[in-house]
Amino acid sequence: MNQKFRCDCPFTSALDILGDKWILVIVKQMLLEGKETFKDFTESEEAIATNILSAKLKLLEESGIIIKTKRPNNKKTNLYLLTERGLALTPILVELAFWSDHHLRDLHPKMLNGEGLQLIRKDKAAFASFFEKKYREKLTNTLFTE
Amino acid sequence: MNQKFRCDCPFTSALDILGDKWILVIVKQMLLEGKETFKDFTESEEAIATNILSAKLKLLEESGIIIKTKRPNNKKTNLYLLTERGLALTPILVELAFWSDHHLRDLHPKMLNGEGLQLIRKDKAAFASFFEKKYREKLTNTLFTE
DNA sequence: TAAATAACTTTCAAAATGCAAGTAATAATT
DNA sequence: AATTATTACTTGCATTTTGAAAGTTATTTA
Numbered sequence: 001m002n003q004k005f006r007c008d009c010p011f012t013s014a015l016d017i018l019g020d021k022w023i024l025v026i027v028k029q030m031l032l033e034g035k036e037t038f039k040d041f042t043e044s045e046e047a048i049a050t051n052i053l054s055a056k057l058k059l060l061e062e063s064g065i066i067i068k069t070k071r072p073n074n075k076k077t078n079l080y081l082l083t084e085r086g087l088a089l090t091p092i093l094v095e096l097a098f099w100s101d102h103h104l105r106d107l108h109p110k111m112l113n114g115e116g117l118q119l120i121r122k123d124k125a126a127f128a129s130f131f132e133k134k135y136r137e138k139l140t141n142t143l144f145t146e
Numbered sequence: 147m148n149q150k151f152r153c154d155c156p157f158t159s160a161l162d163i164l165g166d167k168w169i170l171v172i173v174k175q176m177l178l179e180g181k182e183t184f185k186d187f188t189e190s191e192e193a194i195a196t197n198i199l200s201a202k203l204k205l206l207e208e209s210g211i212i213i214k215t216k217r218p219n220n221k222k223t224n225l226y227l228l229t230e231r232g233l234a235l236t237p238i239l240v241e242l243a244f245w246s247d248h249h250l251r252d253l254h255p256k257m258l259n260g261e262g263l264q265l266i267r268k269d270k271a272a273f274a275s276f277f278e279k280k281y282r283e284k285l286t287n288t289l290f291t292e
Numbered sequence: 293t294a295a296a297t298a299a300c301t302t303t304c305a306a307a308a309t310g311c312a313a314g315t316a317a318t319a320a321t322t
Numbered sequence: 323a324a325t326t327a328t329t330a331c332t333t334g335c336a337t338t339t340t341g342a343a344a345g346t347t348a349t350t351t352a
Contacts, residue, residue, distance in 0.1 A: 005254050005257075006191075006192050006193075008254075008256050008257050008258045009174075009191065009257075010242075010243040010246035010247055010250070010257055010258060010263060011170070011171070011174045011178075011239055011242055011246070012171055012191075012192055013246050013250055013254055013257055014242035014243065014245055014246040014250065015167060015242065017250070018242070019165065019166055019167045019168075019170065019171075020167065021162075021166065021340090022165075022340095024157070024161055024165065025157070025158055028157045028158070032157075037299090038298065038299050038300075039298060042299095045152075045153045045158075046152050046153055046155075046158055048341095049340075049341050049342065050300070050301085050343095051301075051340085051341075051342090052339090053300095054299080054300060054301080055339095063253070064249075074349090074350085075348085075349060076297075076299080076348070076349045076350065077297095077298060077349090078298085078300095085249045088245055088248065089245060091241045091244070091245075092241040092242060093157055095237045095238040095240075095241050096156075096157055096160035096161065096164070097156040097157050097160065098237070099237075099238060100159050100160040102234065103210075103231045103234055104156070104159055104160065104163070107209070108151050108154075110154050111151075111154050111159055112154045117156060166308095167309090168309095183329080183330090184329065184330050184331075185328085185329060185330080188330095195309075195310050195311065196330080197310075197332075198309065198310070200330080200331060200332080201308090201309095220318090220319085221317085221318060222317070222319065222328075222329055223318090223328090223330085224329085224331095
């Protein structure tokens, strides 16, 4: 399944990979909700079907956004972890949430309004680096300790 | 066709509207390439099919991202113009291009590398406000002249 | 050794996408 | 005034993607 790009425009090319209903939701779950196993994702609020999840994880791996690995002491459970390329999607997520917060509340009044959003409102970059740092710490814990 | 939101997460809710192959491409064409008529869009590099274009323009209008109008002296040609809600998508586009520029070049070597990208690299906010301003000027010209 | 769990795959129905052709209204040309 | 061209669609149909549910295999736990 080799990725095809519609044209040479950088905006469009990003959407050739990220432009769908699920890819960035999965990245969000990894970065902000700490999800890392197949089961974690199936138990999400968004309720992704297992066949779709399987296909999207494959695509994310092929695009170098995540890697698939295992813990040394567990042969069963796969771990899906963000690469640097995946972590670099954080600012996109931040801008998506910022836009929702400011422009989607009238269409979707029940939308959440927690402390995370308040930080995004006040300082997008701080939000991004907080979660990037947290994820990197988790990575070193996961990859260099049994 | 009333929009359904999967859950109350702001990230996911943004993707319920923006998460597809075409929506943000159309917004990009309006903001950066000055496209505003049905014909403009069909002539784009990305070659969107007319039935899809029609459906997506409807969706964009229903979501308050664009408005559909006409020039006073032309009853034939519809104009599709970004609203404030649509203009507010600029930072998302900027982050998408920034990510492409830094993380997609090895997968897509032919991707463009023009002066716009160089500005994004140097100053994202300047890029965004330049095009927002330009678009607002076009809007006042379009809406308040003959 | 049996039961439970994790990670899929398969099947099939439904929805979205995409190409090609057709239509209706307006505008321009002869 | 009649003909032609343009713009903005819609329709029909084939292909692709998505989604729900059930089934499979390997590993781990009791």
